[in-house]
Amino acid sequence: MSKSNRFNSSRLPTAKGMDMATVYSPKECSRKAKHIVLSPANKTIIEEFQAILAMKEQFEEHDVPVPNKIMMFGPPGTGKTLTAFYLAERLGLPLVLARLDTLIHAHLGETGSNVRKIFEYAKAVPCVLFLDEFDALARTRDNNDEVKEMSRVVNTLLQCLDEFSGESIFMAATNLETELDHAIWRRFDTKMNYLPPDRSCREEYIRLVVDKFETEDVFESRAVDLLQGCSYADIEQIMLKAKRKAIITGQNLTAGLLQTSIGEYLPQRNERSLAEELE
Structure with a gap:
């Protein structure tokens, strides 16, 4: 079954009566990212990431894991979201842009369940799963001011990241990287720092x-x-x-x-x- 057929045959999970994500085709991603400018360092990271994905078999032969998780951090408006569109277009995959307004529920147990559902979807359907404002879900568990129950959401997120496999890529973006839980931070094999353009x-x-x-x-x-x-x-x-x-x-x-x-x-x-x- 082709990637597009597998994508079309699977339905997005819903919460609060709405889809948990907005989906963009590779063609739509191309239009969105037509004005992207990456710093030399980030351009190198993306090019290397693509090269590795194109050589999966060689990496498997050497028992070297292939990266599938990218963390983008830096001030607002510096190109993090555009990078998600750009990479999806380059890989020929749909971009699944997760919606925080549906993922986050007043009952935090529901939030953890929603997080697991969107990750299960991405494992089953080849795509680039993108979660912006990632700190809303992955904030450090060391902060006593946070609701204790939120640590369960972080634990669920950690499990989802550990189990994430298949043809999909997970990308996350935050303006508050210092507030991310340290265990979450360590789960990302690729990290990209964004700054205002020089x-x-x-x-x-x-x-x-x-x-x-x-x-x-x-x-x-x-x-x-x-x-x-x-x-x-x-x-x-x-x-x-x-x-x-x-x-x-x-x-x-x-x-x-x-x-x-x-x-x-x-x-x-x-x-x-x-x-x-x-x-």
């Missing part, structure tokens, strides 16, 4: 977002400076705002329009990133 990454991303839009001659170089310290998500929204202004006024995209858009959008710039580039 100058070269901003240059690449701005070119992708500008695409075929007409600009003034100095626009891209000015934009790289003006958007220093911004996340990819903020850069995208500011650029879209500037494009709308250019269309309304019937002019090319200019640094002046970009500056106005920055003033209206008011991005939260990463001070550490700004300081490092000034050094």
Whole structure:
């Protein structure tokens, strides 16, 4: 049976009367990730990850486990979710984006049961299972302020990670990596650190977002400076705002329009990133 047939023949588990996840086909993932820019380090990790998956038989011959779990951590808007879409597209697998609003239940026993159901689904159906805001489920059990019952959810999650096998990949993302349970952290064979884009990454991303839009001659170089310290998500929204202004006024995209858009959008710039580039 083909991957697509196995996928179509299985139904997503439900909770609260809703599907526990949203599913994107590889084609949809490709459209979502068309503007992705990875840091050199993360690009290398993804390329190596893909190479290993393409050589499964050789790894099995040498009794070397093949990685199937990726932890992505770092500030919001730095490309973690896009990476999940990108990898799913590259592997030709559907992306199963788990929904926390259905997984987490007022009765924590139900939450643990829901977690097990979505992992069982991913074991049975080849896919990339992606869980964003992973800290909502995997927060450290050492914190006495947390509800004690939540530790049972973490224990269930640990069991699911230990038992996770087959053709699927599990990806998790968090902005609060220091709050993850240490045992959970150790279960991930691949970890990717995300930071606000440096100058070269901003240059690449701005070119992708500008695409075929007409600009003034100095626009891209000015934009790289003006958007220093911004996340990819903020850069995208500011650029879209500037494009709308250019269309309304019937002019090319200019640094002046970009500056106005920055003033209206008011991005939260990463001070550490700004300081490092000034050094």
